[in-house]
Amino acid sequence: MEEKKPPQDLSTSQHQKHGINLPLDLAINILTRLPAKSLARSRCVSKQWETAIGDYIVKNSIVSRSLAQPPPDARHFIMDILVRKRVQVFSYAYPHQITNENNQFYQEKIFGKSKATTQFQYVRGLIGFGSPKQGKFTLHNPTTRQSVSLPDAGIPWRFYLFGYDPLRNQYKVACLTMSAIEPEKSCKVFTFGDPEKQWRKCSSGHYSPFEYLVCPNEPVCINGKIYYTAMKINGSGVVISFSVESERFNHVQAPEKIFLHRGDVSLVNYQGKLGCICRNDLNNEDMDVWVMENAEKQEWLKITHMSVLQGIPSSMISFAVSHPGGEIIIVPELYSKFASDVYYYNPNNNRRKKFVIQTPTSSQSCFRIWAVTDPVENIMSLL
Numbered sequence: 001m002e003e004k005k006p007p008q009d010l011s012t013s014q015h016q017k018h019g020i021n022l023p024l025d026l027a028i029n030i031l032t033r034l035p036a037k038s039l040a041r042s043r044c045v046s047k048q049w050e051t052a053i054g055d056y057i058v059k060n061s062i063v064s065r066s067l068a069q070p071p072p073d074a075r076h077f078i079m080d081i082l083v084r085k086r087v088q089v090f091s092y093a094y095p096h097q098i099t100n101e102n103n104q105f106y107q108e109k110i111f112g113k114s115k116a117t118t119q120f121q122y123v124r125g126l127i128g129f130g131s132p133k134q135g136k137f138t139l140h141n142p143t144t145r146q147s148v149s150l151p152d153a154g155i156p157w158r159f160y161l162f163g164y165d166p167l168r169n170q171y172k173v174a175c176l177t178m179s180a181i182e183p184e185k186s187c188k189v190f191t192f193g194d195p196e197k198q199w200r201k202c203s204s205g206h207y208s209p210f211e212y213l214v215c216p217n218e219p220v221c222i223n224g225k226i227y228y229t230a231m232k233i234n235g236s237g238v239v240i241s242f243s244v245e246s247e248r249f250n251h252v253q254a255p256e257k258i259f260l261h262r263g264d265v266s267l268v269n270y271q272g273k274l275g276c277i278c279r280n281d282l283n284n285e286d287m288d289v290w291v292m293e294n295a296e297k298q299e300w301l302k303i304t305h306m307s308v309l310q311g312i313p314s315s316m317i318s319f320a321v322s323h324p325g326g327e328i329i330i331v332p333e334l335y336s337k338f339a340s341d342v343y344y345y346n347p348n349n350n351r352r353k354k355f356v357i358q359t360p361t362s363s364q365s366c367f368r369i370w371a372v373t374d375p376v377e378n379i380m381s382l383l
Contacts, residue, residue: 024052036143036377043379054381075344076372078120078127079108081361082335089113090120090129092142093359093369108359111140111147120370121162123221125378128162128173137162137173139192139382146382153188153199161228163221165244172244174226175199189247202247217260218318218370222269227252229260229267237261253298255290257281263333266319269373271326276300277319285310287319287345289328308345308352323374335366342369 022030031039031053043050077093091108116131130137136149137160153175161174171192188199219228226242237260239252254260255276265278270291280286287308293301305328312330320329322344330343339358345351357369 028052036379040144040379043381053379075342075355076375077106077342077357078122078370078372079359079362079367080118080120080369081359081367082365083361087113087115088118089361090118091359091361092127092140093357094375106357106359108361109142109145110361111142111145112138119160119218121160121219121221122370122372122374123162123164123171124374125376126162126171126380128160130158130160132158132178137175137190139171139173141378141380141382143377143379144381148382150190151197151199153190155186155188159228161219161226161242163224163226163242163244165224167224167245170244172247174202174242174247217265217267220267220269220274222274223272227267227274229265231261239267252292253300255300255302258290264317264319268319268321269323270321271323275321277321277328279309280304284314287328289347303347305345305347305350312343320371320373322371329371329373331369331371333368335368337366338363340367340369342371 031042034042039053043053075095079091079093081089081091083089089110090112091110093106093108095106111127112129114131114135116133116135118129118131121128125141125143127140127142128137129140136152138147138149139162140147150173155175155177157178159176159178161176162171163174164171173190173192175188175190177186187202189202190199217229219226221227221244224244226244228240228242230238230240232238237254237258239254239260241250241252242248243250252274258265258276258278262278265276268275268277270289274292274295276290278288280288285307287305289303289305290300291303293299308328309330313332318331318333320331321327322329326347328345328347330345332340339356339362342355342357344353344355361367
């Protein structure tokens, strides 16, 4: 079979009539300077443009360009809104109207709904979400507004890990069981772009549901590894990493004297390193930040920020860290009514800001929010 060669130039049928052709490298250079939405529309010009943009731009450059830019002033969130009894609507929220420095009214894009508790993960501009009890794992792209649901993994009481492999430029979803009833169904993996479009058994590594039970804390993907918390049979907590490339599971030494299953303990991406943030045991107004400074030796560095949580309700809260700005985001773990308070703490100048978040839908109901730590535009097609 003759190998398909990439185009040497880029043109439209109208341009060809007048003999206008652009060298491919020049065309790609021009296209990479376009905003993401304009680039997405350019894919509709012709099959040649679709191929060129998909092969030379979409795979990496548009996301890398967004990640390299300074952090946007606009703060983005994923919202889980209880619109009526046992029916939840999911939306992607972004600032629409700023009433003053601290209060922002948010516009939203509805992208899904469910009748069960749902887990969300945001990776390089894509939102992955699914329910432990029912339904399929769904991937949504807020930039293109496309959504796709994966086939049922056939694993009861499941937990999803969504991550990105920078070496092979692949997105994968791992589905793990939180039950010890069927050990042969302990883990399956789905690779986006695989022609088979099917779940398969984990290719390597060791994972036994009889040894560990996955805990429903939010996982975090850092440099091709997904970190999450689990629990041994004796009740002690552990941190486990999953390599998106090799599909291997490994134990990670957790920070000393931390009860990982506390509601205010969060694993975070702390400027490219694994971090763990929680309230201080001795003073509820202080915040402890643990950073794994040496991944090979698994050595943690502890930093305590004094009085950061002063005045913040002692109810369950979760933490995140913005990238690349490094602000620590403090959000409520429980449902809020009509509006929600969110705090941003800057460790560099020791300043904390409070924002009141509200959207048209949330203003009429109860809702929970997840902070998007690195909002980027990704025009990868999901269809």
